[in-house]
Every structure is written in C-alpha cells, then in structure tokens.
Amino acid sequence: GNSVTQMEGPVTLSEEAFLTINCTYTATGYPSLFWYVQYPGEGLQLLLKATKADDKGSNKGFEATYRKETTSFHLEKGSVQVSDSAVYFCALSDHGFQKLVFGTGTRLLVSP
C-alpha cells in the first residue's frame, strides 16, 4: 500500500539556519505530493505541493522537489525563523477524492 516516511524529530535549529526535512514515499501509481504545516493549537495548512516528477513546489521560502527516481520530496528552507516552529507533515494522494496518506510529522523548533 501507499506510505510516507519522514525523519524523526524534533529538529532543533537556530534562527537563520538551513532546514532540511526528509520525506520518502511508496506508491503504486503516480501520486501528488504535499507538505502541510501545523502550528500549535491549529489544524493543518497546505504549505506546498507538486503534482508530477521534477516539479518544484514553493511557498513562504520553503521548497520541495518531486524526485521520482529516489521517491523523495524533501522540504528545504534557506534561513528559518522562530515563526517557522511547527509540525510539518509530508503527504501523498494517489487516488481521487483526496484520500491523503500522511507521514508521522516532524516537529521543528527554531530558537532565537
């Protein structure tokens, strides 16, 4: 079946550091890939997405490239801020009607 694997957290960084959160997936077809972010006490929000191989999704300084050859969709940001502290979820959708499969989430903690 479809699955998503994320790196264990928490990831602890200082402000302005470079961020990478690894995500790999297993899917039978050609999924769409997503990163969602969850701030404390809130629901998940879409951060970025990519719908086919070699697509790059980007938003708010975050980027992720759909790598079919390595089945990966790693999240990166060049310079993190304290306000980026949140839980980040990688997800895939391989079927219609948005039956998303989520990873376990990675908590990011950014200190001043």
Next chain:
Amino acid sequence: NAGVTQTPKFQVLKTGQSMTLQCAQDMNHEYMSWYRQDPGMGLRLIHYSVGAGITDQGEVPNGYNVSRSTTEDFPLRLLSAAPSQTSVYFCASSPGGERNSPLHFGNGTRLTVT
C-alpha cells in the same frame, strides 16, 4: 470566512458513552473527511464523503459512524466510546474530487475517553 468549524474543541467521555463531533464548512465544498491524529502515527483517515448523501470508509472506520445530509455538515458519531478513541480529530474539506485539490482543515477536537 469561517472555513471549517469543529465543535467542541475539547471533550472528556467515559467508556461506553456516545457523542457526536460536529463539523461544518461554509465554502460549498463537495468533499469532506475526518482524520484522527495520534502521536507517532500522523493522521489517519476515518471516513469521507464526496457529496451529500454519499459516505465511505477510510483507513480506520471501526467505532465511528458518519452521515452527510447536507453539503455543509459532516458529523462524526462515536456510538460507544473506548479509551483507544482518545485522540485529536480533524475535519477537512476540499472543493471537489481532484486529487490535487488542497484540504482545508478545522482546528480539531481533542477527545479523551477514560
């Protein structure tokens, strides 16, 4: 815009009690779904609906019922609560069936079953 509204925000139940988690959206979205979030397990799909009158099971449907009588509302019913149902529940909606449509999430209901 209200978006996706979930009530209540917190709930404590005793084993065997029943309750309904409410979810309403004001965006005229066709697709609605319920997820549960547990530590170390991410989000798992409980039930989903592709339109009024149509529902289907997700990955972990046991112990939960749903109905979709209107486009706006998608309540989740626990008929006999169990401690294993202690979790944070999220309702989500999207405009249609396209797999690329992003989900819009509510702020969640934290349920504790003792």
